[in-house]
Amino acid sequence: MEREGKPSGISEVERAIAEALLRWYETHRRDLPWRRRRDPYAIWIAEVMLQQTRVETVIPYYERFLARFPTLQDLAAAPLEEVLKAWEGLGYYARARHLHEAARRLMEERGGEFPRTLAEWRRLPGVGPYMAAAILSIAFGQDIVALDGNAIRVLARLFAFDQDPRRPAGRRQLQQRAERLLPSGQAGAFNQALMDLGATLCTPKSPRCPECPLRAFCAAYAQGNPEAFPVRAPRRMLPxxxxxxxxxxxxxxxxxxxxxxxxxxxxxxxxxxxxxxxxxxxxxxxxxxxxxxxxxxxxxxxxxxxxxxxxxxxxxxxxxxxxxxxxxxxxxxxxxxxxxxxxxxxxxxxxxxxxxxxxxxxxxxxxxxxxxxxxxxxxx
DNA sequence: AAGCCGTGGAG
DNA sequence: TCTCCAAGGCT
Incomplete structure (x- = not known):
């Protein structure tokens, strides 16, 4: 009994995983400012700010930024100096420059209309594979898997994935396995559920496996070594x-x-x-x-x-x-x-x-x- | 491919 | 004090 629009060979287990994940998300999803709205602009700003940055750090910046630049037009019209001032202290300042440049391009080249394809989003400065997928799934409801660090950790443990997910080969493999889990029409919730799970339960250190909705399916849990995934490279000394x-x-x-x-x-x-x-x-x-x-x-x-x-x-x-x-x-x-x-x-x-x-x-x-x-x- | 790019909090 | 690392992307 295959469902329409899905890769063939989806197993009962794969369906059960997505179902357990989404059910958990319904009751445990975090109430975050950018989840109270669905317009692409707000989602985009949030995704840029959240790169390599904790939710608690982002929230006050996000609120101030949207108050100061409520729409794409406002952002595009603002001087870069003001955007940098709003970004002050948040770090990775190229994000602010790229965001500003992308806003200007969207206004000039597309009359302020947001792209609806991965390829078009990717052409904008500062938009990589994760962000394009995140925006299209969350703001536009498209069936696209968005794998961030959290999702990668959750999936690496779920599958006891022994390749390095930061390398292209491992990344592609994990992406394919994630796509088999993706329930059609619910990619936004699915992606964010993986992120919330990774951020709150399936943490890098001391994961709270007893509370995890995917425990019964988790290969790393079964092996008793969830912290061993994903495999990570040794750190270099800082000069x-x-x-x-x-x-x-x-x-x-x-x-x-x-x-x-x-x-x-x-x-x-x-x-x-x-x-x-x-x-x-x-x-x-x-x-x-x-x-x-x-x-x-x-x-x-x-x-x-x-x-x-x-x-x-x-x-x-x-x-x-x-x-x-x-x-x-x-x-x-x-x-x-x-x-x-x-x-x-x-x-x-x-x-x-x-x-x-x-x-x-x-x-x-x-x-x-x-x-x-x-x-x-x-x-x- | 691998190094560069900020900051703050947790343990 | 020190290590780790958080909704990645660019070169």
């Missing part, structure tokens, strides 16, 4: 770098530079500086960086603060110094732009986390020195 940054104040303003649009933290603003080279002192590094990036000669003053930070592929210790310009006028030589900004207006610019901490420090320093001044004046 460490010493980095310097300069705070240059003049006439009540502080100098900030915008990072090049491409590459790490692209388009964000920072206090200029850079990596210390072998055999170089912190002061020498800062002088060299400011000469190379801004074309100015500086005198390095007092150290202000030291920050540690871990990025995806390196750790840094950031040494922040006050600096004074000896000669030259700052120009955007090794950066996208340069600006003198009153400390009170720094919050208009998008900074990476480390520089946000410097901004915070400057504000406190400013208010405390203001307190000192006020106290001093009152005594005079």
């Amino acid at each position: 460490h770098y010493d980095v310097t940054a300069g705070v240059i104040e003049a006439d009540g303003r502080v100098l900030i530079a915008q990072r090049p649009l491409q590459g790490m933290l692209g388009g964000l603003w920072e206090f200029p500086g850079g990596k210390v080279e072998p055999g170089e002192s912190l002061e020498e590094c800062l002088q060299r960086e400011l000469r190379e990036e801004l074309g100015i000669e500086v005198e390095v003053g007092e150290p202000l603060l030291t920050l540690r930070h871990t990025y995806t592929h390196m750790r840094i210790t950031l040494h922040v110094f006050r600096c004074r310009i000896r000669s030259g006028t700052p120009q955007p030589i090794g950066c996208a732009d340069v600006r003198w900004v009153p400390i009170a207006e720094l919050d208009r610019y998008a900074f990476p986390r480390t520089d946000q901490r410097i901004v915070e420090w400057l504000r406190q320093e400013g208010s405390s020195s203001l307190t000192r001044q006020t106290t001093g004046r009152s005594r005079t």
Whole structure:
């Protein structure tokens, strides 16, 4: 008794798995902001933000972003700077640049109409195989499997899948096996059910198998080693770098530079500086960086603060110094732009986390020195 | 193919 | 303090 529109040879077990999954999802699905609506724009924004990012982290960003850019038209019409500001602190900033560029293209080339095929979605910057499938299944109800990290983990355990799902061959294999499970007309629920299951029960460490609706079908559970799946590659050691940054104040303003649009933290603003080279002192590094990036000669003053930070592929210790310009006028030589900004207006610019901490420090320093001044004046 | 790309929370 | 890693995509 084959159902229509499905691959042939769907077994009773495969049907039972999908049924158990969907039944569990009906009662256990998480109430998330982007699940309260079904328009492609909202789903798209959520999917971009959720890349490699926890739900709890995304929610406040999502709410603010949709309030600020309610429609595709609003997003396309906005300056990139405002989109980056809305993204500030969320990380992986290329997502914001790609999202903005894609919105502009959708408006210009399609009159604001969203694609309805995988191939068309994939042509948009920032849209990969997962996101295209997720949007089409969730927002358009198309019968397409969307495998994210959660779904991959759930399925790898369900099948005790011994290949590496990050490699193309393993990925294709898992995709095919997932498609056999997909109940037609319910791909959106099916995909999200796998994600919720992976996020809440079938977690990377200490999965809560006793509560799992798929326990009876799970090969890894039967073997007693669910944590062994999916197979993962060993981690590499993170290199460490010493980095310097300069705070240059003049006439009540502080100098900030915008990072090049491409590459790490692209388009964000920072206090200029850079990596210390072998055999170089912190002061020498800062002088060299400011000469190379801004074309100015500086005198390095007092150290202000030291920050540690871990990025995806390196750790840094950031040494922040006050600096004074000896000669030259700052120009955007090794950066996208340069600006003198009153400390009170720094919050208009998008900074990476480390520089946000410097901004915070400057504000406190400013208010405390203001307190000192006020106290001093009152005594005079 | 494999390295790059942020951040914060959990354990 | 340290490791792991979360609704991936780009080059």
